[in-house]
Amino acid sequence: MDTQKQLDDFQKRIDNGETIEPKDWMPERYRKQLVRMMSQHAHSEIVGMLPEGNWITRAPSLKRKMVLLAKVQDEAGHGLYLYSGTETLGVRRKELIEDYIYGNAKYSSIFNYPTLTYADICVIGWLVDGAAIVNQTMLAKSSYGPYARANLRICKEESFHKKQGYEMLAKMASGTPDQKKMAQDAVNRWWWPTLMMFGPNDSDSPNSAELIKWGVKTKTNDELRQHFVDRSVMEAEAIGITLPDPDLTYNEETGHWDFGDIPWDEFWSVVKGDGPMNRERIKARRKAYEEGEWVRKAAKEYAHKKSLEKAS
Amino acid sequence: MSNPAEQNTEWPLWEVFFQPSNGKPFEHAGSVHAPDSEMALQNARDTYARRNEGIAIWVVPSDQITASSPEDRGPFFDPANDKAYRHPQFYSVPRAVKKRK
Numbered sequence: 549m550d551t552q553k554q555l556d557d558f559q560k561r562i563d564n565g566e567t568i569e570p571k572d573w574m575p576e577r578y579r580k581q582l583v584r585m586m587s588q589h590a591h592s593e594i595v596g597m598l599p600e601g602n603w604i605t606r607a608p609s610l611k612r613k614m615v616l617l618a619k620v621q622d623e624a625g626h627g628l629y630l631y632s633g634t635e636t637l638g639v640r641r642k643e644l645i646e647d648y649i650y651g652n653a654k655y656s657s658i659f660n661y662p663t664l665t666y667a668d669i670c671v672i673g674w675l676v677d678g679a680a681i682v683n684q685t686m687l688a689k690s691s692y693g694p695y696a697r698a699n700l701r702i703c704k705e706e707s708f709h710k711k712q713g714y715e716m717l718a719k720m721a722s723g724t725p726d727q728k729k730m731a732q733d734a735v736n737r738w739w740w741p742t743l744m745m746f747g748p749n750d751s752d753s754p755n756s757a758e759l760i761k762w763g764v765k766t767k768t769n770d771e772l773r774q775h776f777v778d779r780s781v782m783e784a785e786a787i788g789i790t791l792p793d794p795d796l797t798y799n800e801e802t803g804h805w806d807f808g809d810i811p812w813d814e815f816w817s818v819v820k821g822d823g824p825m826n827r828e829r830i831k832a833r834r835k836a837y838e839e840g841e842w843v844r845k846a847a848k849e850y851a852h853k854k855s856l857e858k859a860s
Numbered sequence: 861m862s863n864p865a866e867q868n869t870e871w872p873l874w875e876v877f878f879q880p881s882n883g884k885p886f887e888h889a890g891s892v893h894a895p896d897s898e899m900a901l902q903n904a905r906d907t908y909a910r911r912n913e914g915i916a917i918w919v920v921p922s923d924q925i926t927a928s929s930p931e932d933r934g935p936f937f938d939p940a941n942d943k944a945y946r947h948p949q950f951y952s953v954p955r956a957v958k959k960r961k
Binding site: 569571572573621622625628629632633635640641642694697698701704705841844845847848850851854855 | 869870871873890891892893895896899906907908910911927929930931
């Protein structure tokens with residue numbers, strides 16, 4: 549059991565802005581919350597390769613194909629940084645992965661939506677990666693050292709992801725009437741799910757207060773969401789895209805953009821597994837994991853054989 | 861996990877260090893799983909150096925690292941505190957010399 553003195557000392561370190569490292573004492577609940585949060589983040593990066601990977605073979609040009617390949621490879625890298633960070637908390641990667649593909653571990657609900665056209669690839673870069681940047685910039689200052697460092701690494705690459713998407717969307721939005729329609733349609737479908745990426749409203753987010761107290765997060769879901777909306781309004785306007793929210797209005801008093809009600813029923817149904825692509829995503833992940841089993845075995849066997857040759 | 865035979869297929873963990881540029885000391889980057897040192901190096905390059913983050917990489921089996929423990933931080937580093945004579949400030953220099961910098 550964690551004693552009160554230990555908890556107080558720990559809180560003092562957090563309040564002093566100190567970074568917690570893997571071997572430091574930490575409350576059991578801090579460790580648990582981090583394992584949950586970091587592994588969910590890792591799973592999201594990995595599953596996030598699927599909606600985009602869907603379009604690699606049908607990219608509109610060689611340039612776009614190279615860009616998309618590099619981006620999807622980065623997402624795999626982000627997943628690996630985060631799994632590596634989570635393992636410092638004394639959990640094994642295999643456990644984490646199996647808890648996700650056979651168990652109940654969650655990942656970001658945004659990846660349970662389909663990518664219907666190439667415009668979706670533009671919008672994922674602009675909005676989904678843009679939202680991820682807002683969140684990860686905060687997490688790069690997280691109190692847990694390995695998590696903060698993984699996010700710092702991620703942020704450096706994420707701005708390439710966002711910019712390639714935004715640039716591509718700008719081009720499409722200034723193209724033929726059909727292209728414009730396609731760009732706008734993709735924004736219409738992704739806008740609300742992107743706002744849900746920041747999680748429930750603060751009043752419905754039981755974990756938030758604790759995570760903030762422990763410096764894992766430094767801003768609330770609603771603060772991050774507002775920051776993202778303010779930025780997106782300006783960016784949409786600059787490329788002639790309309791955000792699908794008639795209630796978007798500038799609030800002189802707060803200096804922020806007020807926005808309409810987020811369809812939370814949809815969010816909860818996707819989280820519970822009933823989104824358009826939940827089953828498909830988990831099926832694809834299981835297939836990759838199971839069909840990769842012989843590769844992992846063979847590589848291990850080969851390494852063993854080589855070590856025997858070396859010894860003899 | 862339930863099946864111990866299957867568990868064996870998990871590759872060992874390696875800690876990754878890279879040298880950011882010529883003349884700089886190596887820094888810890890993170891870890892990778894790999895069946896042997898050669899693949900650990902390749903995985904480390906693909907994971908941590910896709911954008912010239914380093915010019916050289918070390919990989920070390922994670923279980924081969926021995927680390928000091930944070931609880932002992934005080935006593936472990938204590939010997940450094942009572943030896944002021946290890947620092948240049950401990951010694952006095954004639955004023956004239958000091959001024960010249």
